[in-house]
Amino acid sequence: MEPAYKDKPHCMNGYPLNVLKFSDDDKIIIQNEELKEMLQHPKVKFRKIVPFSIIGAYRKGKSFLLDYCLRYLYAHYPSINCPNLINPDNWMGAKDEPLRGFSWRSGATRDTTGIIVWSDVFLHNCEMTGEKIAIIVMDTQGLFDTLTTATGNSRIFALGTLISSIQVLNLSGVVQEDQLQYLQFATEFAKFAAADKNELNAKPFQNLMFLVRDWVNWKDHDYGLEGGSTYLNTFLEIKPHQKDELKSVRQFIKESFEELTCSLLPHPGDRVIGNKKNQQMYDGNWGEMDEEFVKELAILIDHLLKPERLVLKKVNQNKLQAAEYFGYLDEYFHLFQSEEIPEAKTIYEITVDKNMNTLIDSCYDQYVQNIFQNEELIETSDQIVIVHRMSKNDALLLYKTSKKMGNKNHDLKFKDILSLKIEEYYKSWLNTSETNLKEIEEQKEKTRKLFQEKHEYQLQMIDDEKAALEEMLKEMESENKSIIEREEKLYKEKIEKEKLKVESRIKKAIKELEIEMENCKISIEKEKTTTTKKLYEEKHRLEQELEILKTNAEVQLAEKGRQIDNVKISKDREVLALRTKEQNNRIAAKEAEQERQDAIKKKMQAEIDRDKFEKLYAEEAKKPYWRSSNIYSELPAPTAVLAGHDSDEYPVYVGMAICGDTQYPANVIPDKSLCFISNDGKEYSRDEYYVLCGDCYSWKRSTDGTVPDRAVWSGYTEENDFIYVARAKQNNSWIVGKVIQNQNFITVPYKKKEVVLRTFDYLVRTT
Numbered sequence: 001m002e003p004a005y006k007d008k009p010h011c012m013n014g015y016p017l018n019v020l021k022f023s024d025d026d027k028i029i030i031q032n033e034e035l036k037e038m039l040q041h042p043k044v045k046f047r048k049i050v051p052f053s054i055i056g057a058y059r060k061g062k063s064f065l066l067d068y069c070l071r072y073l074y075a076h077y078p079s080i081n082c083p084n085l086i087n088p089d090n091w092m093g094a095k096d097e098p099l100r101g102f103s104w105r106s107g108a109t110r111d112t113t114g115i116i117v118w119s120d121v122f123l124h125n126c127e128m129t130g131e132k133i134a135i136i137v138m139d140t141q142g143l144f145d146t147l148t149t150a151t152g153n154s155r156i157f158a159l160g161t162l163i164s165s166i167q168v169l170n171l172s173g174v175v176q177e178d179q180l181q182y183l184q185f186a187t188e189f190a191k192f193a194a195a196d197k198n199e200l201n202a203k204p205f206q207n208l209m210f211l212v213r214d215w216v217n218w219k220d221h222d223y224g225l226e227g228g229s230t231y232l233n234t235f236l237e238i239k240p241h242q243k244d245e246l247k248s249v250r251q252f253i254k255e256s257f258e259e260l261t262c263s264l265l266p267h268p269g270d271r272v273i274g275n276k277k278n279q280q281m282y283d284g285n286w287g288e289m290d291e292e293f294v295k296e297l298a299i300l301i302d303h304l305l306k307p308e309r310l311v312l313k314k315v316n317q318n319k320l321q322a323a324e325y326f327g328y329l330d331e332y333f334h335l336f337q338s339e340e341i342p343e344a345k346t347i348y349e350i351t352v353d354k355n356m357n358t359l360i361d362s363c364y365d366q367y368v369q370n371i372f373q374n375e376e377l378i379e380t381s382d383q384i385v386i387v388h389r390m391s392k393n394d395a396l397l398l399y400k401t402s403k404k405m406g407n408k409n410h411d412l413k414f415k416d417i418l419s420l421k422i423e424e425y426y427k428s429w430l431n432t433s434e435t436n437l438k439e440i441e442e443q444k445e446k447t448r449k450l451f452q453e454k455h456e457y458q459l460q461m462i463d464d465e466k467a468a469l470e471e472m473l474k475e476m477e478s479e480n481k482s483i484i485e486r487e488e489k490l491y492k493e494k495i496e497k498e499k500l501k502v503e504s505r506i507k508k509a510i511k512e513l514e515i516e517m518e519n520c521k522i523s524i525e526k527e528k529t530t531t532t533k534k535l536y537e538e539k540h541r542l543e544q545e546l547e548i549l550k551t552n553a554e555v556q557l558a559e560k561g562r563q564i565d566n567v568k569i570s571k572d573r574e575v576l577a578l579r580t581k582e583q584n585n586r587i588a589a590k591e592a593e594q595e596r597q598d599a600i601k602k603k604m605q606a607e608i609d610r611d612k613f614e615k616l617y618a619e620e621a622k623k624p625y626w627r628s629s630n631i632y633s634e635l636p637a638p639t640a641v642l643a644g645h646d647s648d649e650y651p652v653y654v655g656m657a658i659c660g661d662t663q664y665p666a667n668v669i670p671d672k673s674l675c676f677i678s679n680d681g682k683e684y685s686r687d688e689y690y691v692l693c694g695d696c697y698s699w700k701r702s703t704d705g706t707v708p709d710r711a712v713w714s715g716y717t718e719e720n721d722f723i724y725v726a727r728a729k730q731n732n733s734w735i736v737g738k739v740i741q742n743q744n745f746i747t748v749p750y751k752k753k754e755v756v757l758r759t760f761d762y763l764v765r766t767t
Helices: 033-040 062-076 152-164 177-194 224-235 244-256 293-304 324-337 346-379 379-400 408-616
Strands: 016-022 028-029 048-056 115-118 120-123 132-140 166-172 205-213 257-264 626-631 642-645 651-659 662-669 674-679 682-685 690-694 697-701 713-716 720-729 733-740 744-751 753-757 761-765
Touching: 016 033, 016 224, 016 408, 028 324, 028 761, 033 132, 033 324, 048 152, 062 132, 062 166, 062 293, 132 152, 132 690, 152 224, 152 324, 205 224, 205 651, 224 257, 257 293, 324 346, 346 379, 346 408, 379 408, 379 720, 642 720, 642 733, 651 674, 651 720, 651 733, 662 690, 662 713, 662 720, 662 733, 674 744, 682 744, 690 697, 720 753
Parallel strands: 048 132, 048 166, 166 205, 205 257
Antiparallel strands: 016 028, 016 115, 115 132, 120 132, 626 690, 642 651, 651 662, 651 690, 662 674, 674 682, 682 753, 697 761, 713 720, 720 733, 720 761, 733 744, 744 753
């Protein structure tokens, strides 16, 4: 059969199926044949049903959102037409992929009419509960357009609420007070359900989400579910100053649905809605949406349709199977065909009747099943009555313990209907059963006679066979006896023959053993003689070898004695050498001690000389004639002591610089920013130094190695010898150098080396 929805672009293995639409005169046209086939498919009809729908004002993107829901479903759940999943990790598809599925378009003209169901059913097996689930997706005609009457709007919303377990109320901008009129039917229905006060006290409808599109108040409530939750709680809060009507609506909304949620979506972007500058038709791809919208859209759809969020359709807390669900759909569709929208009370009564009739059918089926199970065991009319009563009691017990809608009147009414159906079936079954019992009795009698005749015949046959067997047994016993006697005679003869053969073999073996023993004795005697001779020869050979060994041992002992004597001589020589070495060491120690004593005397003399010089210059030492300076500064005083000029005619002043822990005479040339000394054969530059200042100095030529009185010294060596300040001339350059106490030469820095000169002048104090 061709689907009633004419414009059916095949997409994702399904197409939109228009199951209910409005005629031009606002009458409902039902086209649910394909829907019936879809819900009664062998893979679907016994599954629990999850109807998912979106409802709201027209041209607000309901179908657009549903198509992205279809993408999610095809990516995460197998379906009747598509058993393989389509890339769950990238369920939104490519950025530029056009949107297909339910028909949609941007603009001001409505695109969806009536109620449209997607022709493919999605399947899910819940691992936690083991329930097998079928998911169907429904699109609804937009409310409040210019073509649909108020009655039509009410019908659409009432039907959507009745047939959905997950319903999304699609709104724009904010939730307004007058928009709660959409929920008037649900609240009225809930009032009647509450008035019945059934024992379950259950809410009549499952999940409702307020989806607010193009949300702009994100500073107050952020996008998404969390912000939506706080916004909805604030909006539905019952406040003391509100009118009773507003309080009542809010109260019954909360009592109508098992779960109320809200999500806030941002605007999808200018490229989606289009403008005058951009006249290109938008094809629904998500690449042109704002990133924030895409992110929130993905979160929203995952929240609605992920496995743990699937909500089964229930009526009076009974989870409906797909086939049962179609029965309710058919009832509701036909109920809404009238020109006037049915009242909530009427719909509630229809729902109660449908629910109770379903329960009655289940109890009646239980009764019939019990009858069939026990029918073969019935043999008398009394047993028919017993089976009937037991089966009826079981059916009534099932009715009593099952969940029921309505009040006590409904309960009694449908209980009577159940009892009446059972009794009608019982009357029919009773007539049939009594007739069957008579036929069974006649058949039993015939069977008994046949069985008796057959039994007597079988007994006669058994007696005849018994006599024949006894005769045969006697013949067999006689024959067996003669056979046994013959066998015994033959066996004895055979034994005697074997005995004679064995005795003959034993005698022969004994003779052979005796001969072999004689041969062994002769062989042993021969071996004994030969062995004795060999032993004597071996003894003689060993004695000879022993003599040779003794001789060799004596020779080796003599050799060892000579070696020991040689070792003793060597040891004596070593002892003599050690004694000689020890004597030499003693002599060397005495000489070293003498040298040490001389060094001590020399050091003591040096101490005496140093004390002499320190006393001599005690007064002058108190005066600060060494002035600190560096190569970046000018002379610290105009009285700096001049040593002479270098080859470039620059003045060279007397300075002192530290190298290691020792103070050495230094050359200071301020015009060249230089200061250098010599030590260990090398020339060293210094940035920091001291300059000798004063008018009481002069230069005195060294003669005969004698240090003049009041010679200026800069420091001490490690051996506590004075380091005197002196100068020498090298290639027309006066150079300051050092003269160590008791040395008759000067060392000066020259061309990166330390040069030794024999002619030099001491620096002395004149006063």
